[in-house]
Amino acid sequence: MRILVVGAGAIGGYFGGRLLQAGRDVTFLVRPRRASELARDGLVIKSPNGDVTLKNPPTVQADALKDKFDVVLLSCKAFDLDDAIASFAAAVGPNTAIIPMLNGMKHLDILDAVFGKQRVLGGLCAIAATLNEKREVVQLQPMQSINYGERDGKTSDRVKAIDEAFKSGINGATASQNIMQDMWEKWVFLSSLAASTSLMRTSVGNILAAPGGRDFLLGMLDETSAIATASGYPPGGPFFERVKGNLTTEGSPMTASMFRDIKAGLPVEADHVIGDLIARADAAKVPVPKLRIAYTHLKAYELQRVG
Numbered sequence: 001m002r003i004l005v006v007g008a009g010a011i012g013g014y015f016g017g018r019l020l021q022a023g024r025d026v027t028f029l030v031r032p033r034r035a036s037e038l039a040r041d042g043l044v045i046k047s048p049n050g051d052v053t054l055k056n057p058p059t060v061q062a063d064a065l066k067d068k069f070d071v072v073l074l075s076c077k078a079f080d081l082d083d084a085i086a087s088f089a090a091a092v093g094p095n096t097a098i099i100p101m102l103n104g105m106k107h108l109d110i111l112d113a114v115f116g117k118q119r120v121l122g123g124l125c126a127i128a129a130t131l132n133e134k135r136e137v138v139q140l141q142p143m144q145s146i147n148y149g150e151r152d153g154k155t156s157d158r159v160k161a162i163d164e165a166f167k168s169g170i171n172g173a174t175a176s177q178n179i180m181q182d183m184w185e186k187w188v189f190l191s192s193l194a195a196s197t198s199l200m201r202t203s204v205g206n207i208l209a210a211p212g213g214r215d216f217l218l219g220m221l222d223e224t225s226a227i228a229t230a231s232g233y234p235p236g237g238p239f240f241e242r243v244k245g246n247l248t249t250e251g252s253p254m255t256a257s258m259f260r261d262i263k264a265g266l267p268v269e270a271d272h273v274i275g276d277l278i279a280r281a282d283a284a285k286v287p288v289p290k291l292r293i294a295y296t297h298l299k300a301y302e303l304q305r306v307g
């Protein structure tokens, strides 16, 4: 099974690296700067689940991409999605399965429109990872999982084959028969965490310890849960039960990748992760005052960032 990992950042580098470490046929589609970093230093993963340096990981750049791949693991940020689609389109053949790792949901519609719904699986990951100043992939906590599945819930041969390949290298790899529900639950959790930690500029533990902090976090979770419910995906499945406790754990150092990006002065996925959720709330007439403040805050950050 030929796997093209689009982007060798935190998520692509981590999961693609683990598959490569397990001997899978992985190629990273990268842009010139990342290509030279990987050629010079290898793909370095620092992780509580085991460090590894993968020398000379196979890479390809968009202009040289000709072969069709069986699987495309899409791990760019939402604001790079159009550019990434143009870059990996040549790798998509009649039997290619695209597995997106992006937070949010809107990318599914965009990918469907370009490649056809039958090529786009559902996908998500739960991990806290980042690139450090040496451009090494750093996993910040042991937690990790990656889910994928047919969006109609069927068990297909292609998902069985992907599952076998992913399980061989990644702890926490799971084929899901309820991937749309899982994606919505992940979005509910992530948007609550990202909106809260970005707005309060601190961890879940510090927010919980502040006056009104617990009510604020749970109020945010109520708003995002109401949107999911109005969209036909009431949260409450096993994934959600597992992650919900993270928002109420005293002393938790947890933050969202969006908050880490703000601290580093990087662009954020404000429209994809929060703005799109508010649009769905408006369509369903669900009041979301806390989420709106977080969105205004993120858009003000974006304006200040570009000057």
Ligand SMILES: NC(=O)C1=CN([C@@H]2O[C@H](COP(=O)(O)OP(=O)(O)OC[C@H]3O[C@@H](n4cnc5c(N)ncnc54)[C@H](OP(=O)(O)O)[C@@H]3O)[C@@H](O)[C@H]2O)C=CC1
Binding pocket: 006, 007, 008, 009, 010, 011, 012, 029, 030, 031, 032, 033, 034, 075, 076, 077, 078, 080, 083, 084, 085, 087, 101, 102, 103, 125, 126, 127, 128, 129, 130, 131, 257, 269
């Ligand atoms: N980090 C985390 O802990 C988690 C992140 N996510 C989600 O996963 C997605 C990816 O996040 P993350 O890995 O953190 O982001 P990163 O910024 O670390 O990595 C994204 C990578 O995509 C690459 N990229 C973008 N466009 C292209 C292109 N056209 N061709 C090749 N490479 C491209 C970028 O390359 P370049 O270096 O050239 O800019 C970059 O290395 C996001 O939607 C995020 O919300 C989900 C769960 C946890």
Ligand SMILES: CC(C)(CO)C(=O)C(=O)O
Binding pocket: 103, 125, 126, 127, 128, 189, 190, 193, 255, 256, 257, 258
């Ligand atoms: C919810 C979480 C923390 C875990 O994957 C995440 O997706 C993120 O920080 O972007």
